Amino acid sequence: MNDKNLIRRCKALAVHACANWRDHECLARDCPCDMANPRYATIHDGALNCDYFLKSVLPLDTELNRLVWRSILGDEERAQPRIRFCTICGSAYVPTSPRQKYCSICGIERKRQRSREKQRRYTERKRPIQQA
Secondary structure, eight states: OOHHHHHHHHHHHHHOOOTTEETTEETTTEEOOOSTTTOSSSSSTTTBBBHHHHIIGGGHHHHHHHHHHHHSSSSHHHHOOOOOETTTOOOOOOOOTTTTOOOOOHHHHHHHHHHHHHHHHHHHHHSSOOOO
16 A cells, blocks of 8 residues: 555544544644645655654554554564563563563562662672671
8 A cells, every 4th residue: 555545544544533633623732733744745754743643543443553654664573562571570561672571660670689689799798707
């Protein structure tokens, strides 16, 4: 599907599902709706200009969502966020780096544990040896 058809489908979705759209106006910004920026011909260049639409309205149509993100990012694999499972609690999370092993809550706790252990080893190393 080419970009013009994607933009046309996105405009139709905005008309029917966007809470901020009314009579070609954006209620949130009180100006004409510029969800589709006419200065750009392709989605990859930035033709879809509204963050609210991309985050809140576009996921309502899963097929269109997949096609748009595929067009924006260039390939389908990067478009879908990888979901991992925390090694401590087992909850699902989207990693922020390729080496991340823990969810955000367990990561904070694990960092505290490592810090405590490091400080304990340092203190034992620096403590003068007491002779009995």
